Amino acid sequence: MATSAGPPVSVGPLLGPVRSGNAFEETMARMLQLIRLGSIPVGERLPSERELAEQLGVSRSTLRQAIAELQSAGYLEVRRGRYGGTFVRNPEPNPVQEQSREPAPRPDPEDLEDALEFRAVVEIAAAERAAAAELTQRQIHALQETVAQSAEADHYSYRRLDSRLHLLIAEFSGVPSLLRAVADVRTRINDLLDMIPLLQVNLDHSEDQHRVLVSAIIDGDVQRAKEIAAEHIAGTESLLRGFLGEASTEAQKGTKTHQATENREDADAG
């Protein structure tokens, strides 16, 4: 055939396993993502069952099943009565997880690199676009308040508030696909972050960067927002590579880090 030639695109990454999840599993996964990324804050009430079922496109009985599971896992609390509803709660740290401080399985170094690189792409773009957008007073308030809360948070609430801040920025970029991509990659990154200790010195540094990032976004300073987002993400990268990445071969590290650095320098200078 005339147009046949050249090696085909490697189909591997495009194929991957088919998602065989049924509506219940998928509903669980989505709800858990919303809660764990703090996009519905602790103490807040979920939208009504009718609304949620509609937005997710699932039956109310499927949703009810998922809520019951999340309730018994400690993520949700159902309160009856006049001021009742389904509320997000901060579950107690899972004692099993806490006890088993035996080294968690080391992530595949290629997965680690993929998550870090993709996160840099989508989160820097989100910060840039949020800074370029005209924010409402309500949006500005939400950013400021989330920064203030995360500065005061204990270690246990920190990750959710941190995620919430970055999701707000992605939402204010005005590009829904960017919000979805940030949420997905952040879930992957959070799973990795859970494998390493939370160091106070890193948290303090991260908080400073959050404040500068939010100011740049509110001031509409696109260039500054881009720079500080890149710096902030690079910090998490070194931390994760330091704790989890030693398994990666030197050769691979060389290329990838070099590449990331070039892009970052470019971002800083750009």
Next chain:
Amino acid sequence: MATSAGPPVSVGPLLGPVRSGNAFEETMARMLQLIRLGSIPVGERLPSERELAEQLGVSRSTLRQAIAELQSAGYLEVRRGRYGGTFVRNPEPNPVQEQSREPAPRPDPEDLEDALEFRAVVEIAAAERAAAAELTQRQIHALQETVAQSAEADHYSYRRLDSRLHLLIAEFSGVPSLLRAVADVRTRINDLLDMIPLLQVNLDHSEDQHRVLVSAIIDGDVQRAKEIAAEHIAGTESLLRGFLGEASTEAQKGTKTHQATENREDADAG
């Protein structure tokens, strides 16, 4: 509760309808994406049934069902005998589709903007990273050959070869998540492009840009690759907005276009 405050992240874009597709539907969708984006070129043989079923994580009978459907829809050809196998073919343009030249339903302007903005983020990042990577001879050859082929393609093959080139670039970025994101958003954009005429003057211009883009990537010129990718994507954007975007309100257009332009100028200057 102490940490409760501030408006929650808008959960709408994160919720969206749950994918209720079963393994068969999902397999069909993935295979169709591989074929329509040209990632397995016309005339090429598919990997063996065993391999494909394994990569997709589905049973061989599910895969066989999907192949039978794609065969009767004209996308695949099963040949028996010694040189047999399942081959990708260029299906005849669907006569029903061709006849019904009544105006296709106009896409939701917000979806159009979302697809265009997200595509700019992931495709520009892919071009930058591909330029920063050290390409093998085989990769360089694949890029050059695909550009040469698309320059000679008839209108009917053009879209696949164009997609194939951009998927190769995304693959050579070395970030699998970026390849998946480019493939997904390109499927959305191609559906939109199918609604508007293919103009020779645009094709010629696009071909010139492809050549410059591929040279920049092969030369490792990150800055040039970024600029030309941004320019190339802006071209498709104006085309699609011109044909499909008039329905969007002026106000919305104002903000979004302004934002996109700022980012683009920034990219050009950066």
